[in-house]
Amino acid sequence: MRRIIITLLLLIIPALSGCAVTGEVENQAYALVMGVDQTSAGGIDLTIRIPRIGHGDSGGEGAVGKGEPYLVLTASGDDYAQAMEHLQWAAARELNLSHLNLLIVSESLASGQDFPALIREIADTRHLYANAGFVVCEGRAGDFIEGQETLLGSHLSSDISAMFRHYAAHGFIPGATFADLYYATLSCYSDPTGIWGFPDSGEQAAAAIIDTDEAALNVQTKTASSRQYLGTALFRDGVCVGRLDGAETLCLNLLTRQVAAFGFEADGRAWALSSTLPPRVRARRDGEKMIIDVTVSLTGDDPGDPTAAEAAVERSITRVVERCKALRVEPFGFAAKAAAHFATLDDWLSYDWRARFPEADVRVKVHIAAAE
Amino acid sequence: MSESAAFASLIAALTSRLFYGLTLEAADAANAGWLAALLGLALSLPPVWLICRLRPPVRQALAAPLLIAMALDAACAVECAAYSESNLAFNHVAPAFLMLPLLAAILRCTWLGGDALGGAARIWIRLFAALMLIVMLYQLPYYNPGWLRPWLGAGGGGILRAGVRAAGWNVLLAGGAAGICKREIGFKRLLRALLVSTAVAAGLVALRQMMAPAFTSEPVTRFTRIDTLLTNGRAPLFLQLPMIVAWFGGMLHLMCFESVAACALTRRLLPKVRSGVCVAIGLLAVFAPALLNVPRADVTQRLSPYLYHALTATALTLWIVKGGGAPCAASS
Numbered sequence: 001m002r003r004i005i006i007t008l009l010l011l012i013i014p015a016l017s018g019c020a021v022t023g024e025v026e027n028q029a030y031a032l033v034m035g036v037d038q039t040s041a042g043g044i045d046l047t048i049r050i051p052r053i054g055h056g057d058s059g060g061e062g063a064v065g066k067g068e069p070y071l072v073l074t075a076s077g078d079d080y081a082q083a084m085e086h087l088q089w090a091a092a093r094e095l096n097l098s099h100l101n102l103l104i105v106s107e108s109l110a111s112g113q114d115f116p117a118l119i120r121e122i123a124d125t126r127h128l129y130a131n132a133g134f135v136v137c138e139g140r141a142g143d144f145i146e147g148q149e150t151l152l153g154s155h156l157s158s159d160i161s162a163m164f165r166h167y168a169a170h171g172f173i174p175g176a177t178f179a180d181l182y183y184a185t186l187s188c189y190s191d192p193t194g195i196w197g198f199p200d201s202g203e204q205a206a207a208a209i210i211d212t213d214e215a216a217l218n219v220q221t222k223t224a225s226s227r228q229y230l231g232t233a234l235f236r237d238g239v240c241v242g243r244l245d246g247a248e249t250l251c252l253n254l255l256t257r258q259v260a261a262f263g264f265e266a267d268g269r270a271w272a273l274s275s276t277l278p279p280r281v282r283a284r285r286d287g288e289k290m291i292i293d294v295t296v297s298l299t300g301d302d303p304g305d306p307t308a309a310e311a312a313v314e315r316s317i318t319r320v321v322e323r324c325k326a327l328r329v330e331p332f333g334f335a336a337k338a339a340a341h342f343a344t345l346d347d348w349l350s351y352d353w354r355a356r357f358p359e360a361d362v363r364v365k366v367h368i369a370a371a372e
Numbered sequence: 373m374s375e376s377a378a379f380a381s382l383i384a385a386l387t388s389r390l391f392y393g394l395t396l397e398a399a400d401a402a403n404a405g406w407l408a409a410l411l412g413l414a415l416s417l418p419p420v421w422l423i424c425r426l427r428p429p430v431r432q433a434l435a436a437p438l439l440i441a442m443a444l445d446a447a448c449a450v451e452c453a454a455y456s457e458s459n460l461a462f463n464h465v466a467p468a469f470l471m472l473p474l475l476a477a478i479l480r481c482t483w484l485g486g487d488a489l490g491g492a493a494r495i496w497i498r499l500f501a502a503l504m505l506i507v508m509l510y511q512l513p514y515y516n517p518g519w520l521r522p523w524l525g526a527g528g529g530g531i532l533r534a535g536v537r538a539a540g541w542n543v544l545l546a547g548g549a550a551g552i553c554k555r556e557i558g559f560k561r562l563l564r565a566l567l568v569s570t571a572v573a574a575g576l577v578a579l580r581q582m583m584a585p586a587f588t589s590e591p592v593t594r595f596t597r598i599d600t601l602l603t604n605g606r607a608p609l610f611l612q613l614p615m616i617v618a619w620f621g622g623m624l625h626l627m628c629f630e631s632v633a634a635c636a637l638t639r640r641l642l643p644k645v646r647s648g649v650c651v652a653i654g655l656l657a658v659f660a661p662a663l664l665n666v667p668r669a670d671v672t673q674r675l676s677p678y679l680y681h682a683l684t685a686t687a688l689t690l691w692i693v694k695g696g697g698a699p700c701a702a703s704s
């Protein structure tokens with residue numbers, strides 16, 4: 001009798017928890033990429049790419065045959081919530097954002113004063129995967145998504161992950177996710193960043209890379225994809241206020257984390273460098289002024305004297321810091337170090353780091369050691 | 373329930389209570405939640421010592437307030453677990469239906485008895501450690517220790533408020549463990565359980581705060597808190613599985629421990645009533661408020677600061693009025 005009751009209880013549990021047909025994969029519309037635009041009337045356009053179920057080689061039940069493996073759906077609304085409602089209708093199945101890989105926002109929308117409120121609304125979307133890459137794109141996000149192709153027949157989700165891992169490791173883009181943007185916008189530490197995306201127009205990628213004299217990344221590229229990711233969108237108080245090009249993004253990445261490998265030209269010599277350790281950042285308080293000492297340790301392939309290269313990298317990094325100071329943006333992660341000099345969050349907020357960062361003295365030191 | 377089973381169950385349940393409380397209910401300390409856990413330990417030691425030193429007949433008088441608080445706290449845990457289920461996957465299901473499987477699990481656990489719960493807790497502690505090891509190893513590159521600064525977070529007032537709540541949960545669960553055991557449970561044993569639970573919970577709270585910074589620009593909703601806790605925005609998608617298993621496993625132990633304790637306390641309170649009836653009353657005390665949505669988040673947030681004061685005042689009053697002094701079995 002006891003066993004029967006226990007078995008019955010166990011059988012009832014799945015039914016009670018609401019597992020039903022609506023939870024089946026076939027009933028879900030898994031959005032892999034979502035784009036957000038502002039309409040001319042001030043409303044919101046949402047565009048998503050979802051995989052077509054049954055597409056591909058199996059040809060089994062539910063297959064839709066050859067053709068585009070992904071559907072692009074767009075919906076508009078007076079605001080984000082209404083656009084999402086309309087998108088639910090357009091998807092014709094349960095819209096599922098838990099596998100989102102990329103969130104793309106148009107530059108014009110990200111630069112608007114309403115964007116911080118939109119960040120919160122997006123973050124409150126049920127089951128949205130917040131660790132998705134965050135891209136600010138030139139032009140409309142919807143057009144950007146429609147032009148995105150996969151390479152070599154790979155899945156869009158793995159394609160995006162592989163591409164961003166590669167770009168981030170080489171310092172071409174910041175490691176920006178929507179979660180980082182959301183957390184940084186609502187907290188009191190450093191400012192968030194976004195990945196800068198643009199449609200391939202042939203010359204633009206190269207122009208972005210060779211923006212500075214020292215950069216040796218002046219490669220002329222012809223890529224398989226018509227959508228490019230290079231550079232950084234800078235945010236202040238949740239609003240996009242500027243961007244860094246490829247070379248500047250490399251300097252930003254050198255201050256925030258490790259960069260696997262990059263090329264640098266100094267004094268007529270090309271250096272192949274890599275950062276083996278994260279940069280060492282120390283913050284000191286001198287009265288009301290904060291002094292930030294940054295030491296970047298790099299490894300170079302050239303056994304020669306690295307003094308000129310060290311000075312060139314230092315100059316490049318300092319220039320990026322000054323540029324950010326001019327924009328009153330601090331995306332380097334210095335805030336978390338500086339906050340250690342304050343007892344409480346209230347004290348730290350009263351100090352107003354974002355306003356005081358332009359007065360901070362940032363001293364950059366670069367060491368290049370020859371590889372063994 | 374044997375002393376060792378109560379010890380293991382207390383560690384599993386209290387760790388969950390402190391973690392869930394300090395991250396979701398009592399976020400007053402902001403990024404200094406781990407300090408609040410340590411303060412909670414310090415504040416809870418005198419009342420727990422006092423409860424241990426009360427003579428058993430005198431301690432009987434503590435059973436009623438402990439039962440009420442325990443049943444309500446168990447109902448809170450059920451509500452929170454159901455809310456997290458809703459947040460994760462079942463937002464289209466009515467909360468009462470989400471509670472039913474949890475209540476069925478509690479029923480089953482109470483049926484099997486306290487020793488079974490203790491055995492499960494021993495296994496769970498090992499499994500939990502393994503799960504957290506996996507999560508921590510994969511999250512290592514994502515931890516940002518800078519988000520623990522400024523070290524005092526919301527300041528002395530915030531830490532004290534959160535610490536008092538943590539101390540209330542410590543006293544409640546330690547008092548419940550003392551009431552659950554067939555034999556006297558010693559202060560030293562309770563102290564060990566409190567130390568282990570607080571250390572683990574403080575560590576987990578600190579790790580969580582290194583994954584998501586304190587929000588300062590606007591009040592944080594419960595949805596945001598639970599969303600950032602369970603989906604943990606900055607972690608890879610595959611880590612959600614071990615994290616969710618750890619979360620629900622811990623919550624299940626908390627609910628079961630508090631429900632078994634509520635039944636045991638009912639039995640102490642009504643020694644002449646048949647044990648089956650006592651169990652039914654104890655479970656009803658947990659199920660009724662849970663299903664009637666009594667422990668709504670706003671209500672529990674308002675009441676939980678007084679838990680520590682109420683239990684400490686009761687223990688102190690009993691000590692003064694009826695006298696204590698009987699040494700605990702294990703500590704003598």
